[in-house]
Amino acid sequence: MLNGCTLAMAKDMTNQKQVVISDISKWSFGHQACVLVTPGTQVQWEGNFTTHPLAGGESGKPDPMSPISKAMVNASTAAALIPTDAGKAYPYFCSKHTGMQGVIYTK
Numbered sequence: 001m002l003n004g005c006t007l008a009m010a011k012d013m014t015n016q017k018q019v020v021i022s023d024i025s026k027w028s029f030g031h032q033a034c035v036l037v038t039p040g041t042q043v044q045w046e047g048n049f050t051t052h053p054l055a056g057g058e059s060g061k062p063d064p065m066s067p068i069s070k071a072m073v074n075a076s077t078a079a080a081l082i083p084t085d086a087g088k089a090y091p092y093f094c095s096k097h098t099g100m101q102g103v104i105y106t107k
């Protein structure tokens with residue numbers, strides 16, 4: 001289990017060119033925390049990044065090399081380009097509330 005996710009739990013969004021994870025206050029499970037995307041997809045989070053700063057990495061351990069750490073934050077959206085490698089896991093979390101977490105998996 002990584003950031004509360006397993007690949008089996010991930011919502012399959014591989015049919016979408018751009019994946020939007022809406023309302024980060026619901027990063028909790030049952031929403032869109034664990035998703036499976038096509039490699040090279042742009043993933044966009046929506047929410048308040050002042051109160052919920054987005055960080056890439058295992059929850060509580062920011063990873064500066066993560067593409068999610070390099071997300072372009074612009075007011076209420078943050079966009080990250082997920083690399084083209086298949087079979088990877090890119091965990092992310094809120095640096096103020098580490099229980100807000102998830103994983104972007106690539107197919």
Ligand SMILES: [Cu+2]
Binds near residue numbers: 051052053
């Ligand atoms: Cu938060």
